[in-house]
Amino acid sequence: MADLLTAEGVRKEFGGLIAVNDVDFVIPERSIVSLIGPNGAGKTTFFNMLTGVYKPTAGTIVFDGHNVTGKPPHAITERGIGRTFQNIRLFQNMTALENTLVGMHSRLKGGILQSVLRTPGLRREEEGARKKAHELLEFSGLRGRDDEFARNLAYGDQRRLEVARALATEPKLLLLDEPTAGMNPQETADFTAFVSKLRAEQELTVLLIEHDMRVVMEISERVTVLDYGEKIAEGTPQEVQRDERVIEAYLGTAAVT
């Protein structure tokens, strides 16, 4: 399998604080990779560099054969990286369908003049987009919620809508930032099954930040562990579980000795 994303020596400094320290990282195509680590380890910062929200201080990120280091978020999304947010950032006062349509922004062409004239081509495009958005919502388990305002959806459904919206960008790589945070065990199990289904049916590569070890161990093929901005371990879930440095980072030195 080829590598879909390669990050080399990626580093981020906030003033004197080194949030991510020269991390090397690869994501093979069609895999599910997890990024774990204690709170404040730099996981989300790393995520934000991949998606262009932050510019790395140093290092390069190559996605699908293109150097995307420091590119603006919309350009990276256009290349094929879709994401969700740790704390849900839906467009609260737009309907589920509209949220999904916004996700399709970079895949649609309708310009300002066509929109005003509502040309036949634009009409077709809009109809197609609506149909596709509707299907995506159904796929994500939001059947019949098309016209519901995002803010009125249940918490679990909001998480699903975030995924539907990210899928609407037609990503090759989907980044999920703590998708099961705040979910109950049933919702978490549903969601884990959903992510596996995603990979199987949509031929996606998934990068997951997750705290729930059961989820991580169940679905990921590779796990990378960050601590204080440094990569301390990498490998299969079993390997990582046995790694002394990982146990130390999570439970303290006493647990190892």
Place this chain on the structure above:
Amino acid sequence: MDIRDAFRRYRPGFERETTRRAKRAAIAGLPAFLILAVTGSMGLALIIATIVFIALYVPAWDSLPLGHWIVTLSVILLAVLYPFYYPNLFELPIFGAFPSVDTGVTMLIYIMMALGLNIVVGYAGLLDLGYVAFYAMGAYTAAWFASQHFSNVTFHLGGVGSFGEKSSVPGIHMTIWLVLVFAGIFTALVGIIIGFPTLRLRGDYLAIVTLGFGEIMPQIANNGDNLLGYNVTNGPQGINPIDPPGFGNTLHNAVGLPSDYLSSPTSTRLFYWTALVLVLFTVFCSMRLRDSRLGRAWIAIREDETAAAAMGVPLMRTKTWAYAAGAFFGGIAGAYYASFKSGTFPGDFYFNISVFILCMVILGGMGNIWGVILGGAFLSYLNQEGLANIGAWMNANGVSDAVFGHDIDVPLYTSGIFGVILVLTMLFRPEGLIPSSRRKAEFREGVSDEPLYDVQH
């Protein structure tokens, strides 16, 4: 399925909504009725007006198939026929007579500007305190292309006003219709140029920079009589006269269209109807844009910039389009106003106009086209006639004497009164008179848009 079936299918909602609206109308109508009864202005016209209001407002037309067209077309018809029936209308208590057609023209032009600003503020959520710059740009475009200002060139294009086809008149004289298009395009370009450095900023910072641009414009206009050696704006004297709208002699002789509005005996009506067409054009474009891919992107940016960018919405480009679209309509409105007033002066473009237009958008309901039209109509009416009428009524009925001890000149306090209106709006109905359903929720529940960027794109 025949029509009756369709009707039956929609009917449950229709009845419930109609009852709700009837109650609402009754609650609002009762105090109005009492005031009217006390002041004794209960004419036949008032009864007709009440019937029209009830027929348009109370039934829930929009829940019927084709229903919203009934209301829309009726309102357009009422607006088109206004010049014919307004002299026969009753006098409102306190506010006095209904606005004249002349005031109607100004109202419509302000409504158009408010609709333009609504795209920037209401849709994309970019607070623009310098919208007057676009109005000025439009007005000066009209002045350059349809007056004797550049008297060392003689260039005529299309059928222009009273002297349009006498090619000996110096200056650039283009037909107003072309000038309006030019004004729109030029102003949109200015919007893009201004937008480029400013739209990188967020919230308060953007407001302050736009405020700066709004202040720069009248200064340039004021000192533009010697801009790098060229007389661009004719300085404080302004540029006048500007050619009136018209279709020229050829079309006049061929199909009877007015050759030039000013020479027509019903010139004010012509100005009014043209302004109405421009407003309808703006409404049409606003609606189409709102429901387009671009409109969705604007709303997404307003709700959460970071998320919008992560979903593939290019922030700079999308915001710049909002500026350009808003500027486009502001420019056309400015050019038409300049042609209507037959002149443009730097003194017309001060900060208070920006705030005035912003007030219309806020009072009416940000993001809602009908709300903005209502806000624009009401405030520009107050500014043109309403406050003077109220003042006259207060002085004549001893209210001024009782409260202030002497007669007062109410229009003197226009800014103060608008300030009070704005404060009251924000206190009691922050979402505006007719809010869009989205905006209402935002104002009641708040939006969270914490910046997450250390770089702006």
